[in-house]
Amino acid sequence: MSPADPGRAVRPWGWYVLYAAVMAALGYGVYAAAQRVDYNWHWERIPQYVVSFDGEEVVAPFDGFVKLADDGRSLEVESLRTAERVRIDAFDRVLSGDGDLVFEGDAIAMRSGIAAGPLVWGLWLTLKLSALSLLFALGIGVVAGLGRVAHNPAARALSATYVELIRGTPLLVQIFIFYFFVGTVMNLSAFTAGVAALSVFTGAYVAEIVRAGIEAVPRGQMEAARSLGLSYPQAMRHVVLPQAFKKSLPSLAGQFINLIKDSSLVSVMALTDLTKAGREVVSSTFSPFEVWFTVAAMYLLLTGALSIWVRRLERRLAHD
Amino acid sequence: MTEVLIEARGVCKTYGNGVAALDEVSLTVARGEVVCIVGPSGSGKSTLLRTLNAMEPISAGEIRVLGEAVHDRRTNLNRLRTRVGMVFQAFNLFPHRTVLQNLMLAPRIVGGVADAQAREQALRLLDKVGLGDKHDQYPGQLSGGQQQRVAIARALAMNPQIMLFDEPTSALDPEKVGEVLDVMKALAAEGMTMCVVTHEMGFARAVASRVVFMDAGRICHVDEPQRFFDGSGHPRLQAFLGQVLQG
Ligand SMILES: Nc1ncnc2c1ncn2[C@@H]1O[C@H](COP(=O)(O)OP(=O)(O)OP(=O)(O)O)[C@@H](O)[C@H]1O
Ligand SMILES: [Mg+2]
Secondary structure, eight states: OOTTSTTSOOOHHHHHHHHHHHHHHHHHHHHHHHHHTTOOOOGGGSHHHHEESSOEEEEOSSSEEEEEOTTSSOEEEEESSSSOEEEEOOOSEEOSOTTOEEOTTOEEEEEOSOEEOHHHHHHHHHHHHHHHHHHHHHHHHHHHHHHHHOSOHHHHHHHHHHHHHHHTSOHHHHHHIIIIIIHHHTTOOHHHHHHHHHHHHHHHHHHHHHHHHHHHSOHHHHHHHHHTTOOHHHHIIIIIHHHHHHHHHHHHHHHHHHHHHHGGGGGGSSOOOHHHHHHHHHHHHOOHHHHHHHHHHHHHHHHHHHHHHHHHHHHHHOOO | OOOEEEEEEEEEEEOTTSOEEEEEEEEEEETTOEEEEEOSTTSSHHHHHHHHTTSSOOSEEEEEETTEETTOTTSOHHHHHHTEEEEOTTOOOOTTSOHHHHHHHHHHHTSOOOHHHHHHHHHHHHHHTTOGGGTTSOGGGSOHHHHHHHHHHHHHTTOOSEEEEESTTTTSOHHHHHHHHHHHHHHHHTTOEEEEEOSOHHHHHHHOSEEEEEETTEEEEEEOHHHHTTTOSOHHHHHHHHHHHHO
């Protein structure tokens, strides 16, 4: 019974019916809008880009000639330049002929089975990017957040400058700077540059969340810890930060959901993340609506999983 | 020959906002003494107490506690603080840790005491404050009186030689005051050296070796309880006592 209107019988399913009706109406709206632009839906084109049943390519390990066994169950690649040769027999279909010249990376045979399609590979890259950036952003954010509340003026000024610089410039511009400038100077791969840009960007927001979390812990906590003889770092680590972390968990979750979504911007670099994979699939299927809806659903999968995990963590930490 | 554990000389303290909270305060406390500090709100009682373990820096003067110059930069404050327990008005228990963990934290991290030993000592201290059965609860599940008793036990966990109390019963429901004062009385009876800022005149009268009256950042009057409360002291003390004792 809701406290707002005690005594009134509540039929919660009624509201669920309303919810379902509104959602159905919205869905119909999308469908009707697509009808008006005379769009031909081809959902059947999409699954092969998620999971492919074509199997996996077996590639040549180096430049050389293919020697096919008589029974066709195995083949050998003889190196063009050295005496090296390898025997390959884990395949189901041969793509090259006896005596063919192949180069390193060429597909010489296929192994059948279920393989990830380009969208799943994109999802995997997005997941890797986000997870790594999340860890680094958390590290950077905690350090910069501690700097924000430190007594040392240099630490305070440095972290404030970092936060203001990062929050005052667009992520896309930062990504370009990391890719073209930092990446070139330090010779970073596109992936490393992407992780660096996302971590540094998200870290500034995490720093502010951490600062707010620390400031939300009553002063008496630090005082009690110090009065027991704990040093400032010990008091931070064992008393203040655990409480601050719990208080900031919802904001952190929001920030990390943003991180997953922001990672789509790294598709401007030579990185085939989920968004870039979507663009590539669109150009080969000419089905932009289906592809982008699929891509959106896959992002939701990641953000939804993160939300659920954080909510469970919150419940585990809630005991006072 | 009594051993002096706390010696404050000419202590002045001005807060950043210009408030002069302590003005030439001098006080000595010998081993085993219970010194109660009373006075009107804003008179500097908390400030004085908090300068004794350097929770507040001072502007002038000198404080020696257990032979160490508290406000000397070279003093190892963390080590000194393990020998001076402090109990706060708002308890300040660690809400994310159980009662037992609250008591074990400092011995384990600062004292380097082994887990089993810290645990055994924590349970003994909890028994002493009458809360042996609450060790697995979180502070939020306890009443104010119980929380304050846990806080006292936590301060005792480092085996301090001095205990500082800042209005330990002011945040409590009236019916919970007694249980905390009883623990403090038992502690005093064991010979613990204590400085207690309090509004509990009954406690001061019964337990204190000496009572200190503060007003406007100064110590106006120090006396043993009997003479302190007989109404012959400083006119402002009389006015203060008139107020609190009738109130
Ligand atoms: N952190 C602070 N910053 C600035 N001024 C302060 C601070 N703490 C206390 N003061 C001021 O210093 C004076 C003494 O305060 P203190 O807290 O020591 O008084 P008190 O005797 O403990 O009072 P109460 O009985 O209300 O606890 C007061 O005028 C107070 O306003
Ligand atoms: Mg006070």
